[in-house]
Amino acid sequence: MTAASPAVLAPAYPLHTDRLILRPIRPDDAEAMHVYKSDPDAVRYVPYPPLTLAEVEQRIATTWSRSSFVEEGDAVCLAVEERETGVLVGDVVLFWRSESDRAGEVGYILDPRSAGRGYATEAVRALLALGFDGLGLHRITARLDERNVSSARVAERLGFRREARLVESEWFKGEWSTTLVFALLEDEWRGRSGAVTP
Structure with a gap:
């Protein structure tokens, strides 16, 4: 953050995109989130x-309901819902x-039933605006398992550049995982035509 940045960033929610609303996660989101967070393929x-429903509820009650940034290390998780229907289609996180x-990182997971509609790209674009415009970040990264091709495509569509391929760098869910590191700088973000604050 810059010297002029506030000590606490509490964004004005909800954030709006053309088709989506991003807002803090609420206790009544638990059942809808459990549908995809209990799916082995979705959380691979x-x-x-x-996760069980009880585990989803517990995480919402603790870490997933944070809606403001107070100090480095904080993460804000936001529910992603369709503007037209109000259906929860996934969630995103900004670390x-x-x-x-002035560094951050994004993460995202969508309900597989909503895949293929460009929702992940649209939601993460709003998250980038929050990071660069709201939190005053200089650089935002995305760390992905190399096998997660669809998430890599989202990063590439948003202008992230692939900076590293860390071969078998993590023992992840019982096997070695190769990690791809993508990054985007504030200047690069502002140079792209789609970089508009939601």
């Missing part, structure tokens, strides 16, 4: 196993990794 590349380096 995220850092938790398929504030470093104050001095």
Whole structure:
């Protein structure tokens, strides 16, 4: 963050895109989130196993309901819902990794039933605006399992460049995982035509 940045960033929710609303996760989202967070295929590349409903409820009550940034290390998770129907289609997360380096990281997971509609790209674009315009970040990364081809395509569509391929760098869910590191700088973001604050 810059010296002029507020000590606490509490964005004005909800965030709107053409087709989506991003808002803090609520306790009543648990059942809809459980549908995809209990699906082994949907959570294959995220850092938790398929979750029970009770586990989803517990995470919402603790870490997943944070809606503001107070200090580096904080993460804000947002529910993603269709504007037209109000249906929850996934969730996204913005991590504030470093104050001095003005660095962040994004993550995203969508309900497989909503795949193929460009929702992930649209939701992460709004998250990038929050990071660059709201939090004053200089650099945002996305770390992906190499096998997660659809997530890599999202990063590429948003202008991220692939910076590293870390071969068998993590023991992940019982096997070695090769990690791809994508990154986007603030100047690169502002140079793209789609970089508009939601």
